[in-house]
Amino acid sequence: MRRVVQFSTGNVGRHSLRAIIGRPDLELAGVHAASPAKIGRDAAELCDWGEPTGVLATDDVEALLALKPDCVVYTALAETRPVEAIEQLSAILAAGINVVGSSLVWMVAPRHAEDWVREPLEKACAAGGSSLYINGIDPGYSGDTLVHTALGLVTRAESVAVQEIFDYGNYDDAEFTGAAMGFGVAEDAELPPLYLPGVVASMWGGQVRSLAAALGITLDEVTQRTERWFTPERIDCTMMTVQPGEMAAVRFATEGVLNGKVVITMEHVNRLTSAAAPDWDFPPDGHSGVHRVVVEGDPRIEINTHVSHPVLDPTDAGCISTAARVVNAIDWVCDAPAGLVSVEDIPQTAVLNGLLW
Ligand SMILES: NC(=O)c1ccc[n+]([C@@H]2O[C@H](COP(=O)([O-])OP(=O)(O)OC[C@H]3O[C@@H](n4cnc5c(N)ncnc54)[C@H](OP(=O)(O)O)[C@@H]3O)[C@@H](O)[C@H]2O)c1
Structure with missing residues (x-):
């Protein structure tokens, strides 16, 4: 039995919290909440x-550390406050408590993450x-496990393209994804x-460099491209209301270049409505989303992943999968x-042990 503290209960955290409560091999030791409205609630x-x-939510980090959990699941928003998040994570780790989490996405490929984020945590x-x-x-997942699976099916690869x-x-x-990506922002x-x-x-560069290292190649350079699409009509959606002339779709990519040719692409195409950016790629077969890898090589491999849920929206399903990626690793990480x-x-x-509950 692993004793676990859930740190934050946002889009991802509420799903990791449900898994911690539900799984018989995990015990919920504590919950962190930053919002005053959540503090003191079960x-x-x-x-x-x-x-x-x-178990009542608290913003007292010291008190949570004093519970001496085996692991903290850290899903607090971190990309808008990286310095604070690194300090918070460092305090937990230095107290001898393991951490799994979805935050600080630079750390998804930790050995290839930039020094400013990797060194203090190390x-x-x-x-x-x-x-x-x-x-x-x-x-x-889409830049590591999915890619590794696809590459396991070829004898020769020319290029790897990952898309969300x-x-x-x-x-x-709207606070992070919306503001950071510029949805609702005029040109x-x-x-x-x-x-x-x-x-x-x-x-995303860490994942590109990590894949290049796994392939045994030395890239000439890692580049990026970005493109925005501005709506001619008002859009109302859960994230926000977008006025005519404001951004309603984006595509961006990090690319690994070898001998002048792009051999690794990690791309996002994100819209606020399926009517946006009609000329850009869409998920296949009417799905609202896809996490995809295409390997050009011998043979060509394409794997499309569609997350969905009988009750919740596909976006929530993606957040459940994000939570799963780290909650399922708790046991292994605690022994690492x-x-x-x-x-x-x-x-x-x-990461499969304990999933059937
Ligand atoms: N790699 C992936 O596929 C993936 C997918 C989704 C998300 N993520 C990452 O996972 C993290 C969580 O995403 P999310 O969508 O769940 O975020 P979110 O719902 O916007 O925010 C998560 C929580 O962050 C907490 N928070 C905000 N400001 C804080 C502060 N100053 N101090 C401490 N906590 C603070 C809030 O906690 P309270 O509710 O307690 O106030 C909030 O619920 C983000 O870093 C995101 O980039 C990664």
Whole structure:
């Protein structure tokens, strides 16, 4: 039995919290909440779980560390507050507590992450004898496990292209995804963070470099491209209302170049409605989203992943899968040698144990 603290209960965190409460091999030791409206409430209320847990949400990080859990599941928004998140994660790790999480997406490929984010976390793991594992669906699954699976089916590869094509209209995250990607922002307004030089390559570059290293190639360079689509008509969706002239779709990619040719592409195509950006790629067969890999080689491989749910929206299904990527690894990470854990360190079957509950 692993004793676990859930840190935040947002889009991803409420699903990891449900899994921690539900799984018989995990025990919920504590829950962190930043919002005053959540503090003091039972964990069950924060994730629509039927039975009270008796575990009340707190913003007292010291008190949560004093519970000495085996692991913290960290899903607090981190990309808008990376310095604070690194400090918070470092304090947990230095206290000897393992962390799995979806935040700080730079750390999805930890050995290829930039020094500013990797080094302090590496030091904290060493100080506490603890381990840190960050993953998700994208970045994460589509650029690592999915790609590794596809490449296992070819004898020769010419190029690897990963795509997330997803409708974010129902993603209730105007604060980060919306603002950072520039949804609802006019063309002549100040450029949103994603379009500043190097930002896309910084966030997805680690996965590109990690794949290049696994393929045994040395890339000439890692580049980025971004393109925005502005709606001629008003759009109302869960994320926000978009006025005519404002951005309602984006596509961006980080690319690995070898001998002048793009051989690795990690691309996003994100819309707020299927009517947006009609000339860009759509998911196949009427799906609202796809996580896809295409390997050109011998033979050509294409694998399309569609997450869905009988009750919830596909965006929520994607958040459940993001939670799954890390919650399922808790047991292995708790037994791992101290340090930064990368997806390839974890045997593929080790994350299956305990899933049938
Ligand atoms: N790789 C992937 O596939 C993937 C997919 C989805 C998300 N993510 C990442 O996972 C993280 C969570 O995403 P999300 O959609 O769940 O985010 P979210 O719902 O927008 O926010 C998550 C939580 O962050 C907490 N928070 C906000 N400001 C805080 C602060 N100053 N201090 C402490 N906590 C704070 C809030 O906690 P309270 O509710 O307690 O106030 C909020 O619920 C993000 O970093 C995101 O980039 C990765």
